[in-house]
Amino acid sequence: MTRNIPEKPGLxxxxxxxxxxxxxEGTYSFDRxxxxxxxxxxxxxxxxxxxxxxxxxxxGYVQTDTHARYRRMAGKEVFYPMGWDDNGLPTERRVQNYYxxxxxxxxxxxxxxxxxxxxxDPPMPxxxxxFVDACHVLTVEDEKVFEGLWRAxxxxxxxxxxxxxxxxxxxxxxxxxxxxxxxxxxxYAQEAPVLWDxxxxxxxxxxxxxDRERPGSYHRVAxxxxxxxxxxxxxxxxxxxxxxxxxxxxxxxxxxxxxxGSTVTSPLFGVVVPVVAHELADPEKGTGVAMICTFxxxxxxxxxxxxxxxxxxxxQHNGRFQEETPDWLSGAGEEVYKEIAGLYPNQAxxxxxxxxxxxxxxxxxxxxxxxxxxxxxxxxxxxEIVTSRQWYIRNGGRDDDLRKALLARGAELEWVPEFxxxxxxxxxxxxxxxxxxxxxxxxxxxxxxxxxIDDSGGVVYDRPLIPDESDLxxxxxxxxxxxxxxSSRGEPGGFVGDPDIMDTWAxxxxxxxxxxxxxxxxxxxxxxYPMDIRPQGSDIIRTWLFATVxxxxxxxxxxxxxxxxxxxxxxxxxxxxMSKSKGNVMTPAPLLEEYGSEAVRYWxxxxxxxxxxxxxxxxxxxxxRLAIKILNAxxxxxxxxxxxxxxxITEPIDRSMLGGLSQVVGQATDAFERFDYARALEITxxxxxxxxxxxxxxxxxxxxxxxxxxxxxxxxxxxxxSVYLRLFAPFLxxxxxxxxxxxxxxxxxRASWPSTDEFEGLVIDSAILEITSQVLSAVRxxxxxxxxxxxxxxxSVSITTDDSxxxxxxxxESDLRAAARxxxxxxxxxxxSVDAVLAEG
RNA sequence: GGGCGGUUAGCUCAGUCUGGCAGAGCGCUCGCCUCACACGCGAGAGGUCACAGGUUCAAGUCCUGUACCGCCCACCA
Numbered sequence: 001m002t003r004n005i006p007e008k009p010g011l012x013x014x015x016x017x018x019x020x021x022x023x024x025e026g027t028y029s030f031d032r033x034x035x036x037x038x039x040x041x042x043x044x045x046x047x048x049x050x051x052x053x054x055x056x057x058x059x060g061y062v063q064t065d066t067h068a069r070y071r072r073m074a075g076k077e078v079f080y081p082m083g084w085d086d087n088g089l090p091t092e093r094r095v096q097n098y099y100x101x102x103x104x105x106x107x108x109x110x111x112x113x114x115x116x117x118x119x120x121d122p123p124m125p126x127x128x129x130x131f132v133d134a135c136h137v138l139t140v141e142d143e144k145v146f147e148g149l150w151r152a153x154x155x156x157x158x159x160x161x162x163x164x165x166x167x168x169x170x171x172x173x174x175x176x177x178x179x180x181x182x183x184x185x186x187x188y189a190q191e192a193p194v195l196w197d198x199x200x201x202x203x204x205x206x207x208x209x210x211d212r213e214r215p216g217s218y219h220r221v222a223x224x225x226x227x228x229x230x231x232x233x234x235x236x237x238x239x240x241x242x243x244x245x246x247x248x249x250x251x252x253x254x255x256x257x258x259x260x261g262s263t264v265t266s267p268l269f270g271v272v273v274p275v276v277a278h279e280l281a282d283p284e285k286g287t288g289v290a291m292i293c294t295f296x297x298x299x300x301x302x303x304x305x306x307x308x309x310x311x312x313x314x315x316q317h318n319g320r321f322q323e324e325t326p327d328w329l330s331g332a333g334e335e336v337y338k339e340i341a342g343l344y345p346n347q348a349x350x351x352x353x354x355x356x357x358x359x360x361x362x363x364x365x366x367x368x369x370x371x372x373x374x375x376x377x378x379x380x381x382x383x384e385i386v387t388s389r390q391w392y393i394r395n396g397g398r399d400d401d402l403r404k405a406l407l408a409r410g411a412e413l414e415w416v417p418e419f420x421x422x423x424x425x426x427x428x429x430x431x432x433x434x435x436x437x438x439x440x441x442x443x444x445x446x447x448x449x450x451x452x453i454d455d456s457g458g459v460v461y462d463r464p465l466i467p468d469e470s471d472l473x474x475x476x477x478x479x480x481x482x483x484x485x486x487s488s489r490g491e492p493g494g495f496v497g498d499p500d501i502m503d504t505w506a507x508x509x510x511x512x513x514x515x516x517x518x519x520x521x522x523x524x525x526x527x528x529y530p531m532d533i534r535p536q537g538s539d540i541i542r543t544w545l546f547a548t549v550x551x552x553x554x555x556x557x558x559x560x561x562x563x564x565x566x567x568x569x570x571x572x573x574x575x576x577x578m579s580k581s582k583g584n585v586m587t588p589a590p591l592l593e594e595y596g597s598e599a600v601r602y603w604x605x606x607x608x609x610x611x612x613x614x615x616x617x618x619x620x621x622x623x624x625r626l627a628i629k630i631l632n633a634x635x636x637x638x639x640x641x642x643x644x645x646x647x648x649i650t651e652p653i654d655r656s657m658l659g660g661l662s663q664v665v666g667q668a669t670d671a672f673e674r675f676d677y678a679r680a681l682e683i684t685x686x687x688x689x690x691x692x693x694x695x696x697x698x699x700x701x702x703x704x705x706x707x708x709x710x711x712x713x714x715x716x717x718x719x720x721x722s723v724y725l726r727l728f729a730p731f732l733x734x735x736x737x738x739x740x741x742x743x744x745x746x747x748x749x750r751a752s753w754p755s756t757d758e759f760e761g762l763v764i765d766s767a768i769l770e771i772t773s774q775v776l777s778a779v780r781x782x783x784x785x786x787x788x789x790x791x792x793x794x795x796s797v798s799i800t801t802d803d804s805x806x807x808x809x810x811x812x813e814s815d816l817r818a819a820a821r822x823x824x825x826x827x828x829x830x831x832x833s834v835d836a837v838l839a840e841g
Numbered sequence: 842g843g844g845c846g847g848u849u850a851g852c853u854c855a856g857u858c859u860g861g862c863a864g865a866g867c868g869c870u871c872g873c874c875u876c877a878c879a880c881g882c883g884a885g886a887g888g889u890c891a892c893a894g895g896u897u898c899a900a901g902u903c904c905u906g907u908a909c910c911g912c913c914c915a916c917c918a
Contacts, residue, residue, distance in 0.1 A: 010880090211917080218918085235918055248918090280916055290918035299916040372917045418858095422845060423913065430914055538912085569912085606854080611846085612911075616853055618867050621880095628880055636877030682855070686865075696877080704876085777883090784872060784884035791875045821875095 003743045005638055009631040011596045011624070014734040019151045027747045028156040031077050032524055040076035041528040042068060043512050043561055044157070045536050045544070046083030046165055049142035050094040055615050056537075057146075058153055058588045060567035062604035064535040065155045066677040067565070069730035071532075072156065073753040074672075079528045081161035081515040084146065086139035087170075087444045088504035089200065089378060094142075095135045095443070096123060103131035103442045105477075105499070128442050128477065135443040139164065149588065153597050154733045156749065163514050165507045166443070171473035173519045174507040175448040177555060178437075179466060186554050187393045187437070189461065193294070193301045194436060196386045197376040198319025202440040203390050204376045204383065205503060206397075206433060207543045214373045214382070217366035218286065221356060223247060223264040223273075231256075231264055231275075232363055234286030236371065238356060239321075239348035240293035242269050242329065242337060243312040248303060249289045251277035256289060267361035268352075269333035276307050295385035298374075298432075315384050321348055345384070389461065391438040391447060391500070395550050397431035409549050414563040416675045417610040420538060427542040435547065437506040444501030448474050450481040457492045465495060509547035512560045531561040533675075538566050538610065565675050569612040586615050598732045599623035605731050608678045626685065627735045630728065633692045634739040637717040640703060640710075644718045649762050651702075651709060652811035653769055654716035657695050660766035661687065661723055662756040668727055669753070677730070684727040691720060694773035701818035709814075718743075723754045771805055772812040778834035779820040786838060793839035794822035800830040 022028060042064065047057060072078045096102055100120030107127040115134045116124075126134070143164065150157060163170055181187035194203040219238040222230040233247060244266050249256040259275040266273060280299060281290055292303045294311050303309065312328055314321050321344075325337045336355060340348040356362035373382045396403030410424040438447060450465040465481040467474050476497025480486050488494030512518075516525040530552070536544060545564060552560035591600050602623025607613030649655060664687040671679035696717075703713035721739075729736040729748050740748035756763075775797065783792050797820060799809060806827045809816070813825055823839070 009877090211915095216917095233918070237918085282916085282918080286918055288918095292918090297917075299918075302916070372915095374917085417846095419845065426844065426914055432916090542913085571911095608855085611854095614853070616867090618853065622866065625880070629878070632878035632881085634877080639877070678855090682865085692877085693882085697875090697882095700876090780883055781885090787872050789873055789875065790883060791873090 003638055005635055005742050009635055009738075011598065011627055011631070011735065014738050015152055015154065015592075015597050018734050018737050019154070022156075022747070022749075023159065025747070027749055028072075028078075028080065028158050030079050030158045030161060032527060034077040034527065036527050038075075038077055039079055039527055040068075040071040041079035041516070041531040041533075042081075043515065043531045043534045043548075044080065044082055046085040046163075046508060046511060047146060048090050049084045049086050049139055049146055050090040053145070053149060053587055053589070054570070055586050055588055055591075056570040057149070058600060059570050059604045059607060059613065060535060060537060061150065061155055062153060062601045063567055063607070063609070063677055064533075064565070065153075065601075066605060066680075066730040067533065067535075067672075067675060068156050069733065069749060070672045070677075070680075070753065072749060073726065073729065073751060074669075075752065078156070079161070079516075079531075080157050081163065082147075082150065082155075082157045082159070083162065083511060083515060084139065084143045084164040085504065085508055086135075086143070086164050087166040087501075087507060089202075089439075089441060089443075091135050091139060091166075092131075092441060092443045093378075095131070095138050098138055099134055100124060101126050101131065101134060103128055105442070132443055136166070139166065149592075152592055153588075153601065156733070161515065165504065165514075166445070168473060169517075169519070170507055170510075170514050171445045173510055173514050174445045174502060175467075175472045175474070176469055176519055177510055177513065177551060178502065178506065179448060179469065179472075181393055181554060182466070184554070187391060189389060189391050189438075189464075191387065191389045193304070193385045193387050194390055195298075195374065195376075195383045196317065196388070197379045197381070198317070198384055199379060199381055200376070200441070201317055203388065203436055203438065204379075205436040205505075206431065207435075207505070207546075208377050209374050209383070210377045211372040212375050213370050215368065216371050216373075217368050219353060219356070219366045220287070220363040221291070222267055222361045222363060223291075224267065225259075225264050226262070231259065231289060232287045233289045233291045235291050235296075236369070237293065237296045237345070237349065238352045238362075239340060239343075239345055240296050240314075241266050241291070241352060241356075242271075242326070242333070242340070243293045243295075243314050244271065244273055244291050245294055245304065245309045245312055246273050246292045246307065247275045247289050248278050248281045248292050248307075249275070250281040250283045251279065253281070253283045253288050255283075268336045268355055268359055269329055270331065271328060271333065276303075276309075278303055278307060298385070301385060311387065313387055315345065315386060317386055317388070319381065319384060320344055345382075390436050391502075392434040393437050393506070393550065395431060395435040395546075396428060397433045397435070403428060403431065406546075406549060406553060409553055409559055412559055413549075413561070416563055416565045420541065420564070420566045420610060423538060423541045424546065427546060435550070437503045438498075438500040439503050440499070441501050444504065445473070445507050446475045446477065447498040447500050447502060448472060448476060449498040450476050450484075450495045451498065453490070453492055453494050453496055455492050459496060464498075505543050505547045508544055509551045511548065512552070513555070518555075529556070530559055533563045533565050534561040535565045535567065538568070541566070563675065566610050568607060568610050571612055571614040591620065595620050595624045596627065598627040598735055601731060601733075602626060602681075605677055605681050609676060623732075626688075627732055629692060630688075630725070630732065630735050630739065633696065634721055634725070634742070636696065636700075637721040638739075638743055640714040640717075644715050646715060646719060646762060648708065648711040648715040649719070651712040651716075651815075652764060653698065653772060653815050654712050655762050655764040656766055656768035656770075656812070657691070657716060657720060658759045659763040660769060661691075661720060662759050662763050663766065665723065665727065665754045665756055669755075672730075680727075681731050684724070688724050688728070690773065691724065694776060695720075695769060698769075698772060698776065698812070698815040698819045702815055719758075723758070726751060726754045765808070767804075768808045768811050771801070771808050772816050774832075775799055775809065775816060775834050776819055779822065779836045782836040782838065788838065791821060794820055795837045795839045796824040796826060797822045798826045798828070798835045798837075800828045800833045802829065802832075805832065 068080045099115045102123040104125035105128045109127045109129040113130045216236045218234045325334045396406045415421040452460040484495045516528045518525045599620045603619045668680040699713040725736045
C-alpha cells in the first residue's frame with residue numbers, strides 16, 4: 001500500500017471528512033444477519049430534543065460510544081440506534097414559547113393554520129390537532145440539531161436506526177404494550193386523589209416529584225368540644241379548615257384518650273368532625289393532634305383511605321377554591337366560605353388567618369418556619385391533591401409480591417458502577433402507590449380507549465371500548481370505535497374518547513421494544529433483545545430504568561438488558577451542578593469548534609463511570625495535545641520505506657517494547673470488558689507517552705540507519721503504532737482513522753481489537769526497555785542540571801545495578817548510546833545509580 | 842430521620858475491591874529551536890492521603906466512630 005503522509009498533519013477538518021466517509025461507506029451500519037450471541041446491543045437514551053444542548057448531552061453519549069466502538073472492534077456486530085424523546089411536556093412548553101401558541105382542545109381544527117414566524121403575544125389559542133402539528137414541525141428541526149452534534153462528536157450510531165418517541169411506530173408500540181397491560185390486569189383506571197399541578201392542570205407521578213424548601217407558618221387553631229372547651233391543632237394550611245373531615249391523634253397518646261370517638265366542631269365553619277386515632281399521628285409534632293383535610297398532603301390521603309373518612313374537597317383543578325359554597329357548610333359557615341371562594345390557597349390562607357384571629361380561634365402568633373413542600377419537578381407552584389380519574393400501571397407500590405419480584409430484577413441486573421444498585425432498591429422499597437401513567441396534556445401518545453355513553457348521557461367507564469391491535473396507533477379524540485359513527489361522539493347512546501395522553505415514561509420505558517421493533521419485526525427483536533447495556537444517568541433510575549424493568553417484566557418476563565452503565569453528573573468548572581436557572585450551562589459547540597471533537601471526547605472519557613465530573617478546559621486541552629501527538633508520532637513511525645514484515649523484528653529492545661505493549665493490551669481489554677473505559681484510556685495513554693518519549697527516542701538513530709537493525713526498528717514502530725491506534729480508536733475515532741488511512745485499507749473502526757496473539761513468539765521481557773529508559777532519563781537529568789542541550793555529547797555513562805540489570809542494559813546498549821549521545825557505557829554491581837560525564841565543550 | 846458517594850500535591854483527579862517505597866496531568870520553577878511534534882521536548886520543586894481510635898510486622902487501602910461536601914429517599918400536621 002502506498003503511504004500518503006501529510007508534511008504537516010493537523011486535526012482541522014477531520015470530523016467533517018470522516019463523518020462523511022463513514023456515512024458513505026456504512027461503516028457503522030448494523031448487519032442484521034448476525035445472531036443474538038454475535039451482537040452487542042445498546043438501549044440508547046433518547047435525548048429530550050426540546051431541551052438545550054449542554055455538556056451533559058455529550059458526556060454520557062461519548063462514554064457509551066467507546067463501548068460501542070470497543071465491542072465492534074472486538075468482533076461483535078453492534079446494534080446502536082438513536083432515538084429522540086420528543087413527546088410530552090418539555091416539547092409542549094417549548095412549542096408554546098417558540099410560536100406563542102397554546103392548546104385549547106375545545107377549538108376546531110384549522111387546516112390552514114401555519115405556525116407563526118414570530119412568537120405571538122399573548123399566546124394564540126389553537127386546536128389540539130394544530131398544536132400537535134406545530135410540535136411535530138419544531139421537533140423535526142430540533143432533531144436535526146442533535147444529530148448534527150452527535151455526528152460532529154463521532155458517535156458510531158447507525159443513522160438508519162432512528163426513532164422518535166412520538167412517531168407512528170413508537171405510538172403503536174406504546175399503545176399495544178399498554179393494551180396488553182390492560183388485558184392482563186396490570187393497568188387499571190381509578191378515581192382517586194392524585195398529586196396535581198395546577199399550572200399544567202395535569203396529574204403527576206411519584207417519580208416526578210421533588211421537594212423544595214418554602215417558607216410557611218404554623219397556625220395554632222382551636223376546635224370546639226361539645227362541653228365548651230377547645231382542642232388545639234397546629235397546621236400550616238389553615239385555609240383547609242373548611243375541608244377538615246376529622247382530627248387525629250396517636251392511639252397511645254394519653255392526652256387524648258377520652259376524645260377518641262367523640263366529635264368536635266371546626267372554628268368559623270361549625271362543621272362537626274370526629275376525633276380519630278391513627279399510628280401515623282406523631283405525638284411529638286405540634287399539639288399531637290392533626291387536622292385531616294381532603295386533601296392537604298399525602299398523609300391526609302392515607303388517613304382518609306384507611307379511616308374511611310368523608311370527602312370535602314374545595315380546591316379545583318385550576319388550583320382555586322371552588323366558587324359555589326360547598327354543601328356541607330351552612331349558616332355562618334356559608335358566609336365565611338364566600339370570603340375565600342375563588343381564591344388561590346395562599347390568598348385563602350391569609351384571609352383565613354385574619355378571620356381566625358377575629359374569632360379568637362387562632363391561638364398566639366403564627367410561627368414562621370421553612371418546610372419541604374412537594375413540587376412537580378418541572379412546576380412552579382406547590383402541588384395540590386385533587387380527586388380525578390386516572391390510569392395506573394401496577395409497579396409494586398401496593399403489592400408486596402410484585403415489589404419483591406421487581407427488587408429481584410434489580411438484583412439480577414449488572415450495575416456499573418455497582419453502588420448504583422442501591423438507588424434502585426431504595427426507590428422500589430419506598431414506592432407508596434402504583435405508577436400513574438395518564439396525563440391531562442396534548443402532545444403525547446393518547447390512551448387508546450373509548451367509553452360508551454349511556455342513554456342518559458353518563459359515561460360508562462367500567463367497560464371501555466378497546467381498539468384492535470392491528471388498528472394502532474389511534475387517537476380516540478379523532479378516531480371512532482368499531483360500530484360507532486363520528487356523529488355519535490359525545491351523544492347519549494354514543495361514545496367518547498379518553499381525553500388523556502400517556503406519561504412520557506410510559507412510552508420511553510419501551511425503548512428496547514421500539515428500537516428493536518418488537519411490534520413489527522420479531523426477527524430483528526430476537527436478535528437484539530434483551531439488550532446488552534442500558535446507559536443512562538443516575539437521576540433517572542427511578543423513572544426510565546425502573547419503568548423499563550417493569551414493562552420488560554410484564555411483557556417478556558425478563559430483564560430488558562444485562563447491564564446498566566450509569567454515568568455521573570456534569571458540573572461546571574466551579575463544581576456546581578449545571579442548570580439553566582444558574583446560567584452556568586456550557587454548550588458543547590464552541591468547545592468542539594475551538595478544541596476539536598477528540599479533545600471533548602477525551603474529557604468525557606476521563607470521567608470515571610458513575611462519577612460526577614466538572615467541565616475542565618485543562619483536560620480538554622490535554623485531549624487535543626494527545627490527538628496532535630498521535631499525528632506526529634505516526635508521521636515519524638511511518639516515515640520509513642521499510643518492509644513491515646514482523647519477521648524483521650529481531651532486536652531485543654524492540655521485542656522488549658512489544659512485551660510491555662502486550663501487557664497494556666491485556667489490561668486495556670480487561671478494563672473495557674468491565675465497562676471501565678476510563679481505565680482503558682488511562683493505561684493506553686500512559687503507555688503511549690512513554691512510547692513516544694523513550695522508545696521512539698531510543699530507536700530513532702537506528703531506524704534512520706540501514707541493515708537488519710534498522711529494519712527491526714522500522715517494523716516494530718509500525719507494529720506498535722498499529723496497536724496504539726487501535727487502542728485509542730474507541731476514544732479518538734477521527735485522528736486514529738486518519739492515520740490508519742495513511743497506510744491501511746479499510747476503516748480502523750472495523751479492524752480487529754489488538755490481541756496479545758499478534759506478538760506471538762516476538763515478545764520478550766519488558767524490563768530491557770524499562771531499565772534502558774531509566775538510564776536515558778538519568779542522563780537527561782545530568783544534561784538538564786548542566787543546562788545544556790539534550791544533543792550535548794556525553795563522554796561516559798557509568799551505571800551501577802544488579803546482574804540482571806546489566807544483562808538487560810547490554811541488550812539495548814547501542815540504542816542507549818545513540819539516544820544519550822554517549823561515547824562509552826560502563827557497568828558495576830550495586831545499588832542502582834547512574835552517573836554521566838559530559839564531553840568537553 | 843434513613844441511605845449512597847466523596848474528602849489524596851496550588852488545581853483536576855487516579856490509586857482503596859486484592860494492605861507492601863504516595864502517583865498522573867495541569868499550574869509553577871529551571872532549561873532546551875534535539876532531523877515526528879515549539880500545538881513541542883527535558884528536568885525539578887511540591888503531600889500530616891479530612892479527623893480520632895482499632896486490627897496488622899506493615900494502613901491512603903481493612904474495621905469502628907466523627908466532621909464537612911454532594912446526591913437520593915422519607916408520613917414535611
